[in-house]
Amino acid sequence: MKILAPSLLAGNHAYLGEALKEAQEDGRKWIHLDIMDGHFVPNLSFGPQTVVDLRKNSDLFFDVHLMLEQPDKYLDAFLRAGSDLISIHLEPTYDQEAALKKIKNAGVQTGMALNPDTPIEGLIPFIDQLDLVLLMTVHPGFGGQKFIESVLEKAKQVSEIRRDSKAEFLLEVDGGVGPEHIEPCMDAGVDVFVAGTSYFQANSLERQKFAEEVGEGC
Numbered sequence: 001m002k003i004l005a006p007s008l009l010a011g012n013h014a015y016l017g018e019a020l021k022e023a024q025e026d027g028r029k030w031i032h033l034d035i036m037d038g039h040f041v042p043n044l045s046f047g048p049q050t051v052v053d054l055r056k057n058s059d060l061f062f063d064v065h066l067m068l069e070q071p072d073k074y075l076d077a078f079l080r081a082g083s084d085l086i087s088i089h090l091e092p093t094y095d096q097e098a099a100l101k102k103i104k105n106a107g108v109q110t111g112m113a114l115n116p117d118t119p120i121e122g123l124i125p126f127i128d129q130l131d132l133v134l135l136m137t138v139h140p141g142f143g144g145q146k147f148i149e150s151v152l153e154k155a156k157q158v159s160e161i162r163r164d165s166k167a168e169f170l171l172e173v174d175g176g177v178g179p180e181h182i183e184p185c186m187d188a189g190v191d192v193f194v195a196g197t198s199y200f201q202a203n204s205l206e207r208q209k210f211a212e213e214v215g216e217g218c
Contacts, residue, residue, distance in 0.1 A: 002215045003170075005028070006031055007196035009032075023199075031054075031061070036141065037069055062084045071099060083108055086111065087132060109132065110130055111132035114134070130169045135154055137176055147177060152188045170192050173192070
């Protein structure tokens, strides 16, 4: 399964519902929601009420990425909001295992996210609890950054861990992803491509070509 997941962070924040509708009308199945607290990353974005309001008018798969210093304190709100998958970060200090268990027990899919400089070894204890591993391909906080090519080697290593452990999680990349990155990412084993600026600043034909490059639905 290959998926193109537009990042709503790159949409017009005055018309988020319209940006969501555009993605849906383009044939997308997933939407990526970046939640930033101004502490773990140097920016603020959406809260759980935004997710609630967007969910009222959409059946898209909500891929919710919590870039929070204390994600465990906000899980209940985002679980109630209508998230389909919640990714939490490995880097902050909190009980990651308990947080993943809480997400899973709520019937929501689990993800673990790593920043570009974070070693993958920290993932190992959680592999059998994950539905998705998210590798940041920029330093998180702001859109429009350049894709960090060195993360491709990390993606290959995570793919090898997945193969060797017979795990079934999806591998996602997020940050600076454009059509030119699809082939090398696929070669590294990536399944889900989060695209923000490169998606929402493109016209409908360019978006369709982008999806074809991903091979969404294959």
